[in-house]
Amino acid sequence: MFEQVMEYPVDPIMIGADYFAADPRRDKLNLTVGIYQDEHGQTPVLEAVKLAEQKLIESQTSKSYLALTGDANYCNVLGHEIMGQAYDDGWVSAQTSGGAVALRVMADLLAQMPKPPTVWLQTPTYGNYVPILTSAHARFAQVAYYDRLKREITFDQMLDGLTAARAGDVFLMQGVCHNPTGADMNIEQFHAVLDLLEARGIIPWIDLAYLGFSQSWDADCAMVRKIAERFPECIVCITLSKSFGIYRDRAGALFVKTRAGDRDRMHRAVSAIVRSGASHAPDHGPSVVRTILQDDILKPRWLDELDQMRTRVARVRQQIADTERAEFGTDQLAYIAKQSGMFSLLPLNETQETALTRDHGIHVVKGGRVNVARLGAADAKKLIRAISETTSAT
Numbered sequence: 001m002f003e004q005v006m007e008y009p010v011d012p013i014m015i016g017a018d019y020f021a022a023d024p025r026r027d028k029l030n031l032t033v034g035i036y037q038d039e040h041g042q043t044p045v046l047e048a049v050k051l052a053e054q055k056l057i058e059s060q061t062s063k064s065y066l067a068l069t070g071d072a073n074y075c076n077v078l079g080h081e082i083m084g085q086a087y088d089d090g091w092v093s094a095q096t097s098g099g100a101v102a103l104r105v106m107a108d109l110l111a112q113m114p115k116p117p118t119v120w121l122q123t124p125t126y127g128n129y130v131p132i133l134t135s136a137h138a139r140f141a142q143v144a145y146y147d148r149l150k151r152e153i154t155f156d157q158m159l160d161g162l163t164a165a166r167a168g169d170v171f172l173m174q175g176v177c178h179n180p181t182g183a184d185m186n187i188e189q190f191h192a193v194l195d196l197l198e199a200r201g202i203i204p205w206i207d208l209a210y211l212g213f214s215q216s217w218d219a220d221c222a223m224v225r226k227i228a229e230r231f232p233e234c235i236v237c238i239t240l241s242k243s244f245g246i247y248r249d250r251a252g253a254l255f256v257k258t259r260a261g262d263r264d265r266m267h268r269a270v271s272a273i274v275r276s277g278a279s280h281a282p283d284h285g286p287s288v289v290r291t292i293l294q295d296d297i298l299k300p301r302w303l304d305e306l307d308q309m310r311t312r313v314a315r316v317r318q319q320i321a322d323t324e325r326a327e328f329g330t331d332q333l334a335y336i337a338k339q340s341g342m343f344s345l346l347p348l349n350e351t352q353e354t355a356l357t358r359d360h361g362i363h364v365v366k367g368g369r370v371n372v373a374r375l376g377a378a379d380a381k382k383l384i385r386a387i388s389e390t391t392s393a394t
Ligand SMILES: Cc1ncc(COP(=O)(O)O)c(C=O)c1O
Pocket: 034, 097, 098, 099, 100, 101, 126, 174, 179, 207, 208, 209, 239, 240, 241, 242, 247, 252
């Protein structure tokens, strides 16, 4: 019977990991990973996390199931933390297994509505949105977001594309440190998008994965706060994987702001979808997050560690631009210093991207995404030289 099982597409990031493992070269470089790494290539457990875990071991009295929507206290603390005063009883919330499950619950919910809206996606964007929306049978369409050869956001094209959206449709955008481009809208562009969404009755859906990696945790929450204050209906998904370095512990949440009359129905709908899919979310990661956010000693310690991760990535970005200018006399990669977060897209076409791996052992995600956080000082030079040789050869 299983001979009927179809061939499923494998995530390009996983394919990249396989290719990297099979590459016999000793000086190969893996820029495909989607996690923070320090200068030793390690993804450390933060001290604040270790301390919170110790506290939890001593204080936890039960491991019984929580509600389907998780620990209301976790959702409340997190909701207030990221949305500030805009977060109140008018929101439906759920603790989820990372951000991916928050996205999936919402995708299921939208797809199951009697008149399913279209979800508008930026292109390129996080590689798992399309698989999540497709598995949920949700409707989606795409608008251009970034041109990797020009190294810039295609803002006018994005707005033009959105004029085809109808009232009640949803626009799925990212908060800060856009994955995979590293290019965020500036404040004027962001406000222009909100104006358009409001004027056309499009619902904002904001996905937050890298809070704290652009300016600071607090400053990076500004976008979602603006959306939460301004729109009567909106959707917020968050993963804490990166900001707390707890990738495998799966902490995330879904927040939905509804009109008062829809709130209880929305809560039941979210609970039912959680029940039939992911069921109860894991608790360890979310409990660590809650413990840190509620502790006057652990919270500043975590913010400090988050800031150290942010400054390291910013330093590597600047180092790439400075090294290229000083040692190669060019500015091909100067844009990287102006971007933020873990990722950027290399300004290479498909042939050049293949050559980068084939000729130089530098592995990137299909489409040109590199993890800047992975680079040590010597790696930056290797990358610049390889890009320079690759672009001048083709
Ligand atoms: C933009 C974005 N959203 C959501 C996620 C999902 O995060 P998690 O794997 O923690 O569920 C990621 C992970 O890389 C991401 O980059």
